[in-house]
Amino acid sequence: MSELVAQLIWNGLVTGALIALVALGLTLIYGVAGFIQFAHGEMVALGAYSFMVMHKLVGWDIFPSAFAAVCFIIIVGLLFEKVFFRPVRDADPMIPLVISIGLSIGLQALILIFWGPNILTISDTSFRSLSLFGGKILATPSQIWAVILSLLLMIGTTIFLHKTKIGKSLRAVASNRNVAEVFGINVDTSMTWIFGVGAGLAAISGIFLGFEQNLEPMMGVIIAIKAFSAVILGAVGSVRGAIIGAFLIGLSESLLVGLGIIPSGFTAAIPFVILIGMLLLKPEGLFGKRFQSLRQ
């Protein structure tokens, strides 16, 4: 029993780490640009697919192809910001949200046309599972990498936001765009940074997700929807809130289903049941008062 629980906690941590990377980008974009980027999930999917292309079709090693995939997605993210979101930056926040919904369905359709509806996998190069803690937990190297790297990226992002000049200017824009502009902060540059960082984090999450599951056009939406819940769960715009929300969702999915408390058919509903329950009890978000690291 304790082995099962330990294994489930490990699986939950892996899922949570992958959701957290997506949620981190979403919450940063929400904080600075002021809208929920619906097409963020497609960045995850595109990350996974471009890694698959570099690794399996072109035949590069894992690390160079991961690097190439992340760079490619960052460029896509920056282009999106420039072409689609910059012109409507000062409009009603509804408008960029609707545009990102359009981008989301368009990109999914493009993935479907390019790669077809067939389910693809990356993990035939799969490494053997390792046993940790004296055989209590089975974990693949990619899972260990995912957890360690995402923790490092989360710490790195927090340091970036609080200690560097660019990070501080991003927080200033998030707090009040007009005042920041008056003080000479370039809002265009801030937007470029935030969309670049967000897309890069999503791509990394996508690559790891590709090792965990099959590639399919909808894979991005599925994780993005969990990330939306994580972002709202932790209080929109808050970095630590989103990360904690993501791990909460990952762990509760894994534990509730794994221990048979909830039938596996209901897995997809878990994040939202937690979310809606939380919104009713504490509408300002789990960490609404304490952790407004981006807004303040």
Added chain:
Amino acid sequence: MLEYIFSLIIITLIWTLLAQSYNLSFGLTGLFNLGHIIFYGIGAYTAAILNTRYGWGFFTNIAMGAIVSGIFAAGFGILTLRLSGHYLAVATLGAAMISTVIVTNWVGLTNGPLGIRGISEPILWGFTIQADSLSFVILMLGIVGFCFFLLYKIFHSPFGRILRAIKDDEIAVQAIGKDSFKAKIWSLILSAAFAGVAGVLYSHYRLFLDPTIFALPEIITLILMVVVGGRGNFLGALLGTILVIFIGEMPRFIGFPDNIIGASRNILYAVLLIGTMFWKPRGLFSFFEK
């Protein structure tokens, strides 16, 4: 060919009713509710279950669909309408996901992913009205026309003006002594009742129902119709729906291969949605607005 045209007209009529009902809560009142499809699905399942289990007919089901959807919306509204903006959007999107999961897994009630077969056709004065026949089109025109008349009355009533004012400035509405929360709940209930009717029409037209009716693409199509036509604009949403359905049928006529029809339709939708937001953010038919 004639059957195809009839089926296209019927589908368009059902969608215009659904889109116009969404226009009442999303367009006019400004509730960014991404879960509107739930009410449509509830209407459709109410009709399917009452018809196949208890043999209830088309016309009683229309009333039942509206009532069940409306009651559900009241509960839904009390739970979610304390939220607004992006919180409301994500919470209601979540509610739509939860309802898909429930409908798929509650096999005893909904027959799960296999769906409900054998829903009967509408019977009027002893005559069975076949799907895709001229009489079905006329029946639909009558029902959807009547619903449109009611919706038009709601849009242009004093209550409708309160809803429009809530979208512009909710605090100002409260300041002049109107209960904005109550108005929003009523807007959601009415909107859900009409969506429920649209669901009943769908059930009795398709004669088969499965959980894909709740799917995410349907929600996006619905948003597309209202946003392209013009949020809160009665004629706009009507024309928007017709335009979206017309554009959605185009890939079939151009002769794309079957396996990419769905995908190319979504690309057209994406272009339409993004283009509208850039050039006419108030909707393509915003010139109808007073």
